[in-house]
Amino acid sequence: MGVGVIPIPVRREQARVAKRTQYARLALQGAASFVLFLAAYSVLQLLHALGRDPAAVRVLTSIPLFARFLVSASIAGALGPIVGLVPADPERHLRQIPGSLVIAIAFFFAVAIVCP
Amino acid sequence: MSALVVRSLQHVHGHVGWLAALALAHPAVLLRRPERRVFGAAFASTMLVTVAALMGALIYPSYRTVVKPGIFSAAPAIGMLFERKEHLGIAALALAWCGLTMYLLAHRREAPRLDLGRAAFVSYAGAALAATLAASGGLIVACYRSF
Numbered sequence: 023m024g025v026g027v028i029p030i031p032v033r034r035e036q037a038r039v040a041k042r043t044q045y046a047r048l049a050l051q052g053a054a055s056f057v058l059f060l061a062a063y064s065v066l067q068l069l070h071a072l073g074r075d076p077a078a079v080r081v082l083t084s085i086p087l088f089a090r091f092l093v094s095a096s097i098a099g100a101l102g103p104i105v106g107l108v109p110a111d112p113e114r115h116l117r118q119i120p121g122s123l124v125i126a127i128a129f130f131f132a133v134a135i136v137c138p
Numbered sequence: 139m140s141a142l143v144v145r146s147l148q149h150v151h152g153h154v155g156w157l158a159a160l161a162l163a164h165p166a167v168l169l170r171r172p173e174r175r176v177f178g179a180a181f182a183s184t185m186l187v188t189v190a191a192l193m194g195a196l197i198y199p200s201y202r203t204v205v206k207p208g209i210f211s212a213a214p215a216i217g218m219l220f221e222r223k224e225h226l227g228i229a230a231l232a233l234a235w236c237g238l239t240m241y242l243l244a245h246r247r248e249a250p251r252l253d254l255g256r257a258a259f260v261s262y263a264g265a266a267l268a269a270t271l272a273a274s275g276g277l278i279v280a281c282y283r284s285f
Contacts, residue, residue, distance in 0.1 A: 041247070041248040042248045042249065042250060045246055045248065045254075046250055048243055049239075049240060049243045049244075049250075049254050049257070052236070052240065052243065053236070053240065053257060056232055056233070056236035056261070060229065060232060063225075063232075085198070085199060087198065087224055088195070113250055116250055116253035116254065117253055119240075119254075119257040119260075120253075120256045123233075123236070123260045123261060124260060124264075127229070127233070127264040130225075130229050131226075131268070134222055134226055134229070135222060138218045138221035
């Protein structure tokens with residue numbers, strides 16, 4: 023008898039879960055981009071300190087700081103959204119974002135201070 | 139760019155940089171409770187650090203040719219401090235935008251608010267620390283030599 027009423031809340035619940043998953047996926051892609059930016063910039067800075075600037079950095083502009091920024095932003099913009107698509111259940115991975123950010127920040131600070 | 143414009147930009151950049159460092163601490167402190175609504179503070183501080191970074195990017199080519207050689211020949215440690223400050227400024231900019239992105243996503247309906255609020259808190263705390271160190275470094279260098 024009551025079977026006819028059940029589908030509406032179920033559909034609503036499904037839509038709610040789908041929205042939640044969509045935002046979790048977006049957040050994962052965004053966070054991956056920013057973490058990748060920090061990591062790529064730190065690695066490029068390390069290479070610069072070792073005198074081994076990649077060709078892409080040297081070709082881009084005559085100012086190494088701007089070139090590193092542009093290359094890191096390009097890497098982050100291209101790979102971040104792809105990395106965010108990998109996990110099947112993005113919500114489960116959201117808890118790892120603050121920890122990943124802390125590691126990326128610590129690595130960035132260490133490189134910036136030790137190899138300016 | 140004329141010397142007067144570069145000098146004026148440098149002064150404004152310094153002041154806006156310090157304002158941004160203080161402003162970024164505001165959302166960081168408020169987001170200790172990750173579910174809190176702090177859109178005004180988050181947006182304003184992110185815009186301030188963006189403006190400071192844009193002004194810094196405008197000045198940097200002139201700094202490289204006019205000021206940097208003199209600083210590095212007279213006091214290499216101060217020159218290195220400036221290089222560190224530039225990297226930390228970039229970190230502050232990236233982390234502020236990361237914080238704003240996480241915050242905006244956290245406050246959409248049905249979004250996993252708690253986890254994203256925590257990510258926004260970490261981002262703004264990192265941005266505030268990086269901006270404060272960058273502003274302090276910039277102040278020391280500017281006291282030593284500027285345009």
